[in-house]
Amino acid sequence: MIRSLFLSLLLISFLPHLGKAQNLETQLLSTPVDQLIQEVRQLGDAKRxxxxxxxxxxxxxKCHSVGDKENPLxxxxxxxxxxxxxxxxxxxxxxxxxVIKKGFDAVTLVTVEGKQVAGLIESQSDDLIVLNDVSRPGVELKFSAEDVDEIIVSKTSIMxxxxVNQLTGRQQFLDLMKYLMEIRDGGKERAAQLQPPPSLYAARPxxxxxxxxxxxxxxSDLNQESYKRGEAIYNRLCINCHGTHDRPGSLPTSRKFAVDVMKNGADPFAMxxxxxxxxxLMVPQAWMVPQQKYDVIHYIREAYFKGDNPSQYFPMTEAYLAGLPEGDTKGPEPSNIVPWEQNNYGHQLIATYEIGNDAANFAYKGIA
Incomplete structure (x- = not known):
């Protein structure tokens, strides 16, 4: 009885703070660098x-090699x-x-006709400029110097x-950093020793x-509710790389939906x-079910293409819809992803809990 009452009070006190949960990036940035280095050294696992x-x-x-191949990005x-x-x-x-390593600065090349192309400079002479296309690693884009009006060097890394918010948690971050430190110190030989079998990282079918x-x-069923759901997804995830009408995203090579041409097609099925x-550089969004994909596509089309970038607003005619692959399912229902569900609490939810903000009331190894 007493134990149940204590746990009830503990959870009631703890719940108001759940809404203030920080993402992994914020947690790590608020930790002193020396402490993080110590954690990596003591707790990180290079194999993992x-x-x-x-x-x-x-x-x-996709962008970095570990002694096994050349990568221009x-x-x-x-x-x-x-x-x-x-x-x-x-x-x-x-x-x-x-700090962007020299030679890997992203640039935007503007032609005399006003066309903008993003990439990394492979070579530059008085007559010819060669860019590595960031969206298609290994593809070179060549421009005559007389056709180039301006080259703008970005202060933002293509990374x-x-x-880190894609990681499962702090431990995986420590593991990743331990791996980077060990291959830095041990070179190609250590990287070969730590190379995991493809079965551990191959893309899922x-x-x-x-x-x-x-x-x-x-x-055909897309409506205002779809728009609202898509807006929520976009503002939670897509906005980070693609930005908004007024604010650029963190990845210079990501499509700016209000102005850019979609490289892989702008019709809904292509998207x-x-x-x-x-x-x-965009990886498959395996966490999304079909409804979520079409919701965010609907939002992008209506919020960005329709008014600001009409050349990309592909008309959904009857002929277009009739030509789409046929099927009889809409896939599984979307799941409601909340931060506290993503944490690994262990087998018995054993943790140290703090009640209040004065660091004076702790429940050590409380079992919930």
Whole structure:
């Protein structure tokens, strides 16, 4: 009876603070660097960190090599040298735009005709400028110098801020940093030792329901409620890289929906495929069910394409809808993702709880 009463009071006191929960990035940035380095050294696991590094949803290996291949978008992490201190590595992950390694500055090339192209400069002479296309790694774009009006160097790294929020938690961050530190110190040999088997990071196959979706029905049912749901998704996630009408996103190469041409197609089904399969630096959004994908597509079309970027507002005619793949399912219902559900509380919810804000009332190893 007493134990039940204590736990009830504990939870009642704790619940008001759930709304103030910080994301992982905020938690890490509020921790002194020296403390983080110590945690990485003592608690990080480089093998687990290697598995995290190669996960598709983090995109680390899309831009960085670890001594196994050349990559034009980011430095080889086994060849960083003595200047890459522990603090440098931590800050590069948490605040990638603070120091951008020379040669990996993103630029926007503006032609005399007003066309804008983003990329990294591969080479530049009096006659020719060659860019690496960031959205299509390995693809070179060549411009005659006389056709170029301006080259604007971005102060923002092509590595988006907030990537750590894709991690499962603080421990996975410590593991990832331990991996980066060990391959920095041990070079290609250590990277080869820590290379995880593909089975641990290979992209998951598409769910079976993707083969039998009623795309026509889902598009026909889009309405104001779809718009509101899509807006909530966009402002929670997409806004980080793609930005808004007034504020650019954190990834310079991401499409700006109010002005840019979509590289992988602007019709709703093409946009659905981009969300499902990924394109360029954008990874597949495996957490989204079909309804959520079409909701956010509907929001982008109505909030950005329709009024600001009409060339990308693809008309959904009867002929277009009739040509979509046929099916009889709309997939599973969306799940309500809330931060506290994402935490790993252990087998018995054992933790140390603080009641109040004065650091004077703790329940040590309270079992909920």
């Amino acid at each position: 960190g290697g598995v995290a590094f190669f996960q598709v949803y983090l995109s680390c290996s 980011g430095p080889d992490l086994t060849q960083l040298g003595d200047k890459a201190t522990d603090q440098y590595l931590l800050e590069s992950v948490l605040n990638p735009s603070k 988006p801020k907030g990537l 598409l769910p079976e329901y993707e083969k039998n979706l009623d795309h026509r029905g889902m598009l 659905y495929q981009t969300l499902t399969r990924g394109f360029g």
